[in-house]
Amino acid sequence: MRVSLLSFQLSIENEPYEDALVDGVHVDDPQTLAPATPVSVPRAVVRPLVNGRPVCARYLFDASALLTQRDVSGPVDLFTCTCGEPGCAGLFDDTVLEVEGPLVHWHFPEDPFRATLGENWFTSAEPLTFTFTREQYLHALAGLTVGLVANERELGEPLALSPVEDRPTEPLLERLAAWQEDFRAGAAAMSQRLDTFGPLLGEDLVATLDSNIEIRMPAWTVALTLADHRVGPTLDGRARDTAMQEVLVRDIVPSMLLSRDNVIRAARELGLLELEDWALVDFSASAVGVDLPEMEELAEPFRQASMRVVLR
Ligand SMILES: [Zn+2]
Numbered sequence: 001m002r003v004s005l006l007s008f009q010l011s012i013e014n015e016p017y018e019d020a021l022v023d024g025v026h027v028d029d030p031q032t033l034a035p036a037t038p039v040s041v042p043r044a045v046v047r048p049l050v051n052g053r054p055v056c057a058r059y060l061f062d063a064s065a066l067l068t069q070r071d072v073s074g075p076v077d078l079f080t081c082t083c084g085e086p087g088c089a090g091l092f093d094d095t096v097l098e099v100e101g102p103l104v105h106w107h108f109p110e111d112p113f114r115a116t117l118g119e120n121w122f123t124s125a126e127p128l129t130f131t132f133t134r135e136q137y138l139h140a141l142a143g144l145t146v147g148l149v150a151n152e153r154e155l156g157e158p159l160a161l162s163p164v165e166d167r168p169t170e171p172l173l174e175r176l177a178a179w180q181e182d183f184r185a186g187a188a189a190m191s192q193r194l195d196t197f198g199p200l201l202g203e204d205l206v207a208t209l210d211s212n213i214e215i216r217m218p219a220w221t222v223a224l225t226l227a228d229h230r231v232g233p234t235l236d237g238r239a240r241d242t243a244m245q246e247v248l249v250r251d252i253v254p255s256m257l258l259s260r261d262n263v264i265r266a267a268r269e270l271g272l273l274e275l276e277d278w279a280l281v282d283f284s285a286s287a288v289g290v291d292l293p294e295m296e297e298l299a300e301p302f303r304q305a306s307m308r309v310v311l312r
Helices: 063-069 110-116 134-155 172-202 219-231 237-258 261-270 272-282 295-304
Strands: 006-017 020-022 025-029 039-050 074-076 095-100 103-107 129-133 203-210 213-218 284-287 306-311
Touching: 006 134, 039 063, 039 134, 063 074, 063 134, 063 172, 103 134, 129 134, 134 172, 172 203, 172 219, 172 237, 203 219, 203 261, 203 295, 213 219, 213 295, 219 237, 219 261, 219 272, 237 261, 261 272, 261 306, 272 295
Parallel strands: none
Antiparallel strands: 006 039, 020 025, 074 095, 095 103, 103 129, 203 213, 203 306, 213 284
16 A cells, blocks of 8 residues: 655635626625625635645545545545536545544545546556545645635635635634534434434335336435324424434334335335425436426326335
């Protein structure tokens, strides 16, 4: 295993800030109709260097994602589209950050990074993994943070960093603390989800409506929808969450884990329209060579479809 050195190249670009135009007047906030003068926003452009060489020129590096996750193992979108949506740039598989004792690895997915990482990083047989010592890695991240804050101080206004923020109003360190807080809350929710759903989290329900249409949704969202259905409409808020958690843990998940046919049975019983609310986030339907019909038109065929549960 090769251990590499991580560093960052930082530059500042001035990005035009497009405020809203309401009745011909530029406004910062369409709610208050406060007039705004056209401005440009300073944005940090960060490029990661490994052994002094750029890692990837094709995609936008998201320093905010890295500085949020730091040295916590898990998936991380190190590279993304300029709009902040990785899928928009054709990046569909996760890059994985792995902390292993004194080492930190970045594992890039084959597609599309085999073809788009800078030249000559890896031989054709090698996995796409960069390895750093944790100490040097954290030192590089701290150095980047210091550089960003120094630039922000010099500019005298908040420096945009994340590709999804256009005109930040808080200083970078405050936003970074908030992002890290959200990340920790998300990780806690994920760990609770793992406790509740276990192996169902890694499985999908696949319904084949006909040879051209396949609907795929996470098995755990089927369990969640069934819990919602069982609890009924009378409870609200926290009482509802508690009741759903109880029925999930006591009844639904054990029965689905006992037999995956119970996932299928639940999906048939609930039907597509009821599942859609919960499953929407991860809902995907692929139709090759046909226009996808409206959800309502798929509802009935969904009940009759052949279904199976597969590993994601
Ligand atoms: Zn985009």
